[in-house]
Amino acid sequence: MAGRDQIVLHLEEAAGNWVSCESLGDKLGVSRSTIVRHISRLKEDGYAIESAPNKGYALRETFDLLVPRRIRQGLETKAFGKKEIVYCTEIDSTNLKAKDLAANGAPEGAIVISEKQTEGRGRKAREWFSPPRDGIYLSLILRPNIAPRHAPRITLLTAVSVAETLRSLIGLELAIKWPNDILVNGKKLAGILTEMSSEKGAIDYVVVGLGLNVNTPIFPDDIKDTATSLLIETGKRFSRAELVRDYLKWHERYYEIFLSMGFEPIRKRWKELAEIIGQQVTVAAIDREYQGEVQDIDEDGALILQDKAGQVHRITFGDVSLLR
Numbered sequence: 319m320a321g322r323d324q325i326v327l328h329l330e331e332a333a334g335n336w337v338s339c340e341s342l343g344d345k346l347g348v349s350r351s352t353i354v355r356h357i358s359r360l361k362e363d364g365y366a367i368e369s370a371p372n373k374g375y376a377l378r379e380t381f382d383l384l385v386p387r388r389i390r391q392g393l394e395t396k397a398f399g400k401k402e403i404v405y406c407t408e409i410d411s412t413n414l415k416a417k418d419l420a421a422n423g424a425p426e427g428a429i430v431i432s433e434k435q436t437e438g439r440g441r442k443a444r445e446w447f448s449p450p451r452d453g454i455y456l457s458l459i460l461r462p463n464i465a466p467r468h469a470p471r472i473t474l475l476t477a478v479s480v481a482e483t484l485r486s487l488i489g490l491e492l493a494i495k496w497p498n499d500i501l502v503n504g505k506k507l508a509g510i511l512t513e514m515s516s517e518k519g520a521i522d523y524v525v526v527g528l529g530l531n532v533n534t535p536i537f538p539d540d541i542k543d544t545a546t547s548l549l550i551e552t553g554k555r556f557s558r559a560e561l562v563r564d565y566l567k568w569h570e571r572y573y574e575i576f577l578s579m580g581f582e583p584i585r586k587r588w589k590e591l592a593e594i595i596g597q598q599v600t601v602a603a604i605d606r607e608y609q610g611e612v613q614d615i616d617e618d619g620a621l622i623l624q625d626k627a628g629q630v631h632r633i634t635f636g637d638v639s640l641l642r
């Protein structure tokens with residue numbers, strides 16, 4: 319774990335009390351000057367760390383940091399978030415880190431969570447805006463015993479879990495856009511990036527990355543018309559730790575349903591939440607654009623669309639826009 323991450327964990331643990339530079343140095347096994355350098359970087363990054371001669375450092379405003387201790391307080395899951403939580407103040411991408419851990423044997427249910435991402439990634443190699451301490455940037459490791467071609471089912475399962483979290487905790491009117499966007503008032507609130515590794519026809523691991531805009535006050539110009547946050551939609555700030563706990567609970571619940579009863583209950587709930595069936599849409603797929611009416615989502619989560627000529631298409635990857 320990076321030095322600055324350990325410092326934040328120690329200061330947060332001290333609950334606003336002073337922690338001396340020496341004791342931090344001892345805990346991390348590094349010199350005083352290294353601690354001073356980390357602290358100055360953290361201050362630059364907006365952590366409200368107070369310094370006093372002879373006393374050391376104290377974290378004044380603990381925001382709502384996503385440290386493991388806070389996530390685990392009242393976490394109602396069996397495995398998700400119970401075993402391993404890797405906490406970072408800053409990382410390139412939680413998905414990259416989770417893939418690395420998964421490839422090295424991390425168990426199902428392990429999560430990587432970061433306060434900020436410098437290279438947060440979305441579908442189609444897009445960037446995911448990941449400012450410090452405003453959103454949730456979380457990757458969950460799964461090891462489902464399913465065929466690799468069924469991995470997209472995990473994406474739909476995740477979208478349902480996120481939607482249930484937001485509906486139950488906040489009562490938000492939202493829509494799932496195929497395959498994996500969570501929209502409020504037509505703007506994107508959350509996205510899911512599922513990445514898989516398989517060997518000899520079997521899944522080794524699936525990493526499910528969730529980006530959820532929680533307390534983000536403002537977005538850069540290029541996405542300000544298409545992105546939104548819970549703060550922007552409701553005018554209120556929300557506890558990210560509570561949202562993470564609830565999301566892990568819903569996700570585990572639906573994952574268990576999926577493993578024991580198959581995909582059908584998930585598909586049914588997805589269709590209720592997405593309200594896309596019967597809509598006229600345009601789908602920008604990899605090779606071409608389709609226009610027509612959505613007829614169904616099939617058992618692999620693919621979109622079934624009938625075009626004006628009556629031809630039926632099965633689309634596995636693309637961006638949907640509703641035709642009004």
Ligand code: BTN
Nearest residue numbers: 411413438439440441509527529
């Ligand atoms: C999309 O809608 O295009 C998917 C966005 C997924 C973003 C999340 S944030 C946590 C995880 N780490 C990443 O680099 N991406 C996902």
